[in-house]
Amino acid sequence: MKQRRNKILENIKLLSAGAKGVSVGRTEDGKTVLVSGAVPGDLVNVRVKKSKSNYFEGEAADILEYSEYRVEPKCIHFGTCGGCKWQNIAYEKQLDFKHNEVVNNIKRIGGFQDFEAIPILGAPESYFYRNKMEFSFSNARWLTKYEISSEENFGNKDALGFHIPGMWSKILDLKECWLQEDPSNEIRLAVKNYAVENGLEFYDVKEQEGFLRTLMLRQNSKGEWMVLFQFYKEMTEERIRLFDFLLSRFPQITTLVFTINAKANDSIYDLDIQTYSGEGFIYEEMDGLQFKIGPKSFFQTNYKQALELYRKTLEFADLKGDEVVYDLYTGTGTIAQYVARKAKQVIGIESVQEAINAAIEHAALNGLANTTFYCGDMKNVFNDAFLANHPKADVLITDPPRDGMHPKVVEQILKLAPERIVYVSCNSATQARDIALMKDDYKLVKILPVDMFPQTYHVENIALLIRK
Template sequence: YANEGKSIARINGKVAFIDGAVPGDVVNIKVHKSKKDWMEASVETLVHPSEDRIESFCKHFGFCGGCKWQFLDYPSQLKYKQQSVIDSLERIGKVHPKEILPIIGSTNQKFYRNKLDYSAADRAWVSKEEFNSDTYKPVPALGFHVSGNFTTVLDLEECFLQPAPSNQIRLCVKNFAVKNGLSFYDNWNKKGFLRTLIVRNNRKGEFMVIMVAGEKKDEWMFPLLDELKNNFPQITSLQYIISTKVNDTIFDQEVITYRGENFITEEMEGLQFRISAKSFFQTNPEQAYNLYKVTRDFAQLSGDELVYDLYTGTGSIALFIAKKAREVIGIEQVEDAIIDARLNAQLNGINNTKFFAADMRRVLTPQFFSEHGKPDVIITDPPRGGMHPDVVREIVQCGCPRIIYVSCNPASQARDIQMLSSQYELMKIQPVDMFPHTHHIENVALLELRNQ
């Protein structure tokens, strides 16, 4: 498999990246793009299946943009994910870890997510055959975008990603909207009422629902919210947003609480994490716990250390390790996330953390190190693009004895580790599968300063 989750074949001297194939399949392909040394293709017909191929369990598989590895048995998924981490480190980073720990698989391979965003559309996606048939009649949709197409939405009957009553909430919203003539969003002309449904939950079974409307119509919004309130006692936080802007992000929008609190709370080792509509929290909480435990174990804390937590987000890792450290300093660019981090520290009575809202590239300087102290341990958990080269250089120059690099993208992690390898040795790695049935993989790497 390539990093993007496509199978690799070699045809007439070219490398072919094939969507929808499992290693070991014999397939006929359709070529979509062809260059001098490579091509992109998809499976047209399956001639002979690989022994790793299984039947998908979801009726929407193949059309929906999620869960693209459902046709691959779970042990094989883990095998290919682990190998993709090693391949990235060796091919891109030119490094090989001293120790490779076996990937931690997800106990739950279904209903493992605690957040889903459902998109609405005035016309549901249908196949070409359905569209061209005499019986075709456009119907609205509430579901996910079709694979590779962000203007069309597949109407979902059932989804296996989030626990009940997520499916029932989505169907309730759609049925109420259809029955009462509420308009669904027109993704081409950017108008319409029902736009996005955001559903979040915690492990206690409490749900937060956020309705996003493309126009202000209280006469539609309030009865819809009442319908949810009356049918789902699990909803402890019911909110709404009026968004007339072009893109779907909510971070610059006002969130209005209709019923209940404006947050739900997740618990981990006795710590309470308050999650609001705009908060980031790992979407697979069981595996997030494993990820945080690995990070803490790799840090080897005795209680005397000053720890820097870079790209701290809402401070979940910083707070999780705080009781094992002398002090933890968290840095994050998103100001709302830092507000959440400080609130969560206060909520848990943790007073040995400091959080700074700043651009990492500008704040992580020799002056910052001299003001706040040279770290004994640096934990870094950057976004998919990895760290800016200037940030990597500052880390190298500060001479911190131990670095724990948490990554959701093995390719960018490998690139950064190559830069760090001038002064640091890659001691061990621990892949963690946060997203079963996808090609995505998290990896935790421990680096130690050479010649300490």
Template sequence: MPLRNQKCAAGNNRYFGQVPQEILAMAASRKQRIFAPMARGRKHPFFEKIEVTGTAAKGKAVGRAPDGRVVFISGAVPGDTVSVQVFKKRKGHYEGRVTEILNPSPERIQPRCVHFGTCGGCKWQHMDYAAQLRFKQDEVVQNLVRIGKLDLPDIAPILPAPETYYYRNKMEFSFSDNRWLEPGEIASGEPVASRNALGLHIPGMWDKILDLQECHLQADPSNAIRLAVREYAESHGLAFFDTRKQEGLLRSLMLRNTASGQVMVLIQFYQDDASAREGLLDFLLDRFPQITSLFYTINRKGNDTLYDLDLICYHGTPYITEEMEGLAFRITPKSFYQTNSRQAYALYKKVRELAGLTGKERVYDLYTGLGTIAQFVARQAREVIGIEAVADAIEAARVNAAENGISNTRFFAGDMKELFTSEFLETHGRPDVVITDPPRDGMHKYVVAQLLEILPERIVYVSCNSATQARDLALMRDAYRVAHVQPVDMFPQTHHVENIVLLERRSHE
């Protein structure tokens, strides 16, 4: 029975949390870990009535224990009153999971997906979207103030996503021969017909995969392709990957799409079995003729990363194309492109606006990826220089610029901290404006130091992690003031939030 249709054993409130009562009898299973409430009096306490007051990092909610310590809670919504089983106790806080909803929050809603509560992909499906936006904005402000110690202007209201489901243009699924068992399967005691899975990792468990019946993050034909691949593999006896033993044929499946309906499929194989591989790939082409770009690779490494692998285009073009304001961007399997295409357009427009370009400026676009932002602002700049670590992405950026008829961009591949140096700047010119969109870890301290050395007039800092963004901004607060903050919701139903900050040199105050 889906978790969303369970009722609490101790009352009449509908259960929308993560630990329904039928799971509690399964803790003795040795085949997979079950987080169940412990009896009171044991090492970890059980709290019968906790008022949930807000949200915290990684999608968790927060309340106060009877002893005054903070409790970080999985499965709760601010405004709930809940019972909580603690599973981790620290000097200053507890971490726990909801076992019962005593009084649901008015902002608690019915999750859409049957996998909610097990899959970690959409931790906020049980929260009204307006509340999601409010808590994301609060997180940005708290990080900038608490971590960055920044004086902030009025924060612009977060930009909501036009689509709250089916908005992702990229999904990555893993194969496993030891899937996560559903509660009913464990409770029955019956032999399991198949342990194969094609889906997403159970949160915090690198070797456990949830076999997905449905996913509401990526539009069709994503679900259809995933289910068809799984069915074909089962019926033809193809070996699903064993992560622990590092053996099996099928390793991972990546699906990308564009707003215009182009579809890219990439399958990672562990074994180099040409007959089995070609059978599956030919099946996909026959079943899904709309596939624009079909890739495969043989990956015998200890991880699934693509950047050091040779990718073979089995059918179609070696890229798919996304369009924006008349610009076309070729997306290759290794390319970084914002995973929400429609909201990326809103984000790029805001970046261009905050850059304040007049046509006279030299702009540096750090962590440029495919050069999307660089080309998006190029018409308003004298020159744009893009830097990116992934060589394939830089090559695609150059091709994109040529295809788009843009002649005032230059792109360079290399590790940012090693390439963005004084020598590079002397050769290629110093920037008037810097746009930076680093990965979740933020900018390297050497990159920040270089920015403080050259002191461009404006810096537009785009981040998918406002905590590391705040850390970097704190290093620059003596030289720059925060002139504008614009949160952007790129990832509905999750706790993730994008944020844009405009920095202006203090010398001009």
């Protein structure tokens, strides 16, 4: 049977950015077209991948006219690497697209029209903003189309870098990365070169064998670095020589830790971490608060924007000093501790026990005796009995995962009836859905999008609701 060719839509002008970074255009008869592989402002021919009654999904087959918003990507790996997908769009336009997406979600999904949309808070640095990066070793690096089609023997196929999207066994061998400041690139390249020169085995993802498995680089705002290696097996002499080489080459490394991982996955949370050099952790300071960061710790990866996010959250909460604050999905208690100095009492709830342990440790470290933390599934812990046995909240802060809040959690918030709700979200679509469930009792006063991840389509949003 002859295979049907994909339909081509011709001369589609891409007008805006849509969810997950696609560009949005329309056909002559008004049907929406969602296009990957192009940017807003391009004029394209679209190869249709999916056709529905009210929209098409496809990819750019030809770019007929290039958008005025385009810029030259800085990274040589752009288009192959799965990150930084908006690196070919001017940063000012990235901010516009993100702001508009948030506002449109609040209006279209939430059904709100009368609210203040504060201009998006852009990042002071659109490159080299991450404080944590994770890289994988592989003995089967990703080959370019040129390499595959040629008959040349390219020799060593060892790689240290990122997984190719959709191809977990293939690793892009990074020559450079614009996400984390140096010595991140220097450390990664030094590790790779040392391993190749000394014949160390790179991990074989398919066969699950080898020595070097993953490398994590983590830094704080003071320029102190933590390095974590995952090895598939122990090779003591080779490991020690590698570690001593790195420590002699990079004095910025204040702690070096490692683990042996023979599991099928790379998760470290159920593994024993061993310290070779230093304390096994680093500290981060945020407006006078200290946070202990270990290899398993969750901490916002964009330090400067996280600090602004917390400052704005505190500003939206408008605390006077005598309030009881609930912090739902508290994580390691970062926001809870940040607002605790301005509140009478803070009650945090989180589902991950390790995060709660860290929150308790941080509260003790910072001398905050007015914080209490509880662990459990939010919809089960935050119930009628919990409300009956705890003081009424004056202010509630919630920062759920991308899926948003369970309807039962929203129901309990309405029972609790705090005067102010500050909703921090990494997904304005589910945020809009959730606050729509509260519109009979609460007025949406204002929102503030915050760009935590430049060169990507991701955006955070803070919303303030006041009880009617």
